[in-house]
Amino acid sequence: MTYQELFQQISTKRSYLCVGLDTDIQKIPAHLLKTDDPIFEFNKQIIDSTADYCVSYKPNIAFYEALGPKGWESLQKTVEYIPKSHFTIADAKRGDIGNTSGLYARAFFDKSSSGLDFDSITVAPYMGSDSVTPFLAFEGKWVILLALTSNPGSSDFQRLNVEGNTLFENVLRTSQEWAGAERMMYVVGATHPSDFQKIRAIVPDHFLLVPGVGAQGGNLEEVSKFGMNKSCGLLVNASRSIIYASNGTDFAEKAKQEAQALQQEMAIYLDKYL
Numbered sequence: 001m002t003y004q005e006l007f008q009q010i011s012t013k014r015s016y017l018c019v020g021l022d023t024d025i026q027k028i029p030a031h032l033l034k035t036d037d038p039i040f041e042f043n044k045q046i047i048d049s050t051a052d053y054c055v056s057y058k059p060n061i062a063f064y065e066a067l068g069p070k071g072w073e074s075l076q077k078t079v080e081y082i083p084k085s086h087f088t089i090a091d092a093k094r095g096d097i098g099n100t101s102g103l104y105a106r107a108f109f110d111k112s113s114s115g116l117d118f119d120s121i122t123v124a125p126y127m128g129s130d131s132v133t134p135f136l137a138f139e140g141k142w143v144i145l146l147a148l149t150s151n152p153g154s155s156d157f158q159r160l161n162v163e164g165n166t167l168f169e170n171v172l173r174t175s176q177e178w179a180g181a182e183r184m185m186y187v188v189g190a191t192h193p194s195d196f197q198k199i200r201a202i203v204p205d206h207f208l209l210v211p212g213v214g215a216q217g218g219n220l221e222e223v224s225k226f227g228m229n230k231s232c233g234l235l236v237n238a239s240r241s242i243i244y245a246s247n248g249t250d251f252a253e254k255a256k257q258e259a260q261a262l263q264q265e266m267a268i269y270l271d272k273y274l
């Protein structure tokens, strides 16, 4: 999916919501455990009930790889089930020496090799350019680079001063030499609302993937007010607050209500801040 196509989806849906598929076998409703593939059955019903209100899905790979081959199978079926109109994110936080990164890229982008065909993958920038560029060798695929993550430990390294700027600012500046806004996004946590203006000054055009709304307490209006650009430029993720809104037989209906409420709020901010 291209930058323009993503913006078109956002404009049509009046939503910049990304639903996080952090599907935990220990948290899904008991009645699904009787099915052949409870993880896929859960995801399928979540996707059916939320697709009208979001533009993206982000399976967090840890939840699937923790289950071994069965988990990878559920992941593959899930990615295939997501409508093509929705931007898919493998939240895998990969990155290694060049030849290894190339294989990670094949694992998530090359369907003929791995069975997976994500639009994008989250990548850690710590190992530098040669750890990131192999992902960009896959035409049309996106890298979403960790910049300022939502967790409390983000300040341990990401805010360290390096030659007058924080490390995350250096990540934002240097990585623009590797790819432009058409191929690269950045992770910026919703838990850092006061950093968005400074970040926008460095990356005015890029999309930001913003986790941390919902269970982590980030404020959607602040993120939207300070983070939006002329193409919206935001994909705001919520995982647990949507997919675990209920653990009963009504889980899909409750997830729909949560996703719809976020979409309705986003529609207001698109009018107000775009």
Ligand SMILES: O=c1ccn([C@@H]2O[C@H](COP(=O)(O)O)[C@@H](O)[C@H]2O)c(=O)[nH]1
Binding pocket: 020, 022, 060, 091, 148, 149, 150, 151, 187, 188, 189, 211, 212, 213, 214, 215, 216, 237, 238, 239, 240, 241
């Ligand atoms: O900085 C980051 C990067 C990734 N995440 C991931 O996003 C979701 C958030 O889930 P919630 O349930 O909405 O809190 C999860 O997959 C994280 O691993 C993040 O939270 N922060």
